Amino acid sequence: EPEVTQTPSHQVTQMGQEVILRCVPISNHLYFYWYRQILGQKVEFLVSFYNNEISEKSEIFDDQFSVERPDGSNFTLKIRSTKLEDSAMYFCASSVLRNTIYFGEGSWLTVV
Amino acid sequence: GENVEQHPSTLSVQEGDSAVIKCTYSDSASNYFPWYKQELGKRPQLIIDIRSNVGEKKDQRIAVTLNKTAKHFSLHITETQPEDSAVYFCAASRDTGNQFYFGTGTSLTVIP
Numbered sequence: 001e002p003e004v005t006q007t008p009s010h011q012v013t014q015m016g017q018e019v020i021l022r023c024v025p026i027s028n029h030l031y032f033y034w035y036r037q038i039l040g041q042k043v044e045f046l047v048s049f050y051n052n053e054i055s056e057k058s059e060i061f062d063d064q065f066s067v068e069r070p071d072g073s074n075f076t077l078k079i080r081s082t083k084l085e086d087s088a089m090y091f092c093a094s095s096v097l098r099n100t101i102y103f104g105e106g107s108w109l110t111v112v
Numbered sequence: 113g114e115n116v117e118q119h120p121s122t123l124s125v126q127e128g129d130s131a132v133i134k135c136t137y138s139d140s141a142s143n144y145f146p147w148y149k150q151e152l153g154k155r156p157q158l159i160i161d162i163r164s165n166v167g168e169k170k171d172q173r174i175a176v177t178l179n180k181t182a183k184h185f186s187l188h189i190t191e192t193q194p195e196d197s198a199v200y201f202c203a204a205s206r207d208t209g210n211q212f213y214f215g216t217g218t219s220l221t222v223i224p
Contacts, residue, residue: 031210042214042216042217043212043214045212045214048210048211050210055210056211058211091155091156099146099161099205099207100161101146101158102158103155103156104155105154106154106155
């Protein structure tokens with residue numbers, strides 16, 4: 001069964017450093033998402049991406065965040081200058097239509 | 113925006129008993145309600161979903177009910193097994209949007 005894959009699975013970074021999280025969505029999916037989950041809390045929406053542009057973003061997705069689909073397969077989340085509160089599990093997800101999203105295994109980001 | 117509330121936050125049941133988790137939502141335009149199961153350190157996995165044009169959906173030991181008038185939906189797990197132990201998240205979204213709003217999660221423990 002096709003899956004959303006994410007790299008790295010775990011990254012430790014110094015506060016203020018830039019981080020890029022990578023995702024390969026399921027190949028025939030058209031919608032791509034990033035969600036995050038702070039330890040012990042609920043999953044929170046960051047951004048959705050369709051037709052090579054952001055279609056929706058939350059208040060969390062401020063100017064330090066950006067997304068890109070640099071080629072036909074990868075979908076990346078960049079955090080420009082990480083803060084301690086950015087420490088969380090970041091899930092990439094994709095869907096054929098707007099509903100029924102499938103999550104990747106997540107990238108655990110620790111900012112120190 | 114949408115607000116999804118989920119109860120209870122923790123639930124312990126004896127193996128073989130039933131478990132019920134309830135969610136309410138605020139946006140009457142929401143029309144898609146998935147349930148995700150998340151095992152420790154793993155991705156949320158879709159276990160069942162329901163759209164607003166139906167009132168109930170069943171898949172083996174799992175069922176979901178939806179009351180559009182009252183804006184609540186519930187997950188029912190019958191004949192629980194230890195492997196059902198996980199955190200369960202409900203979510204709501206609408207076809208015209210890309211954002212899923214998640215509940216705060218229910219940690220289910222099935223005691224052998």
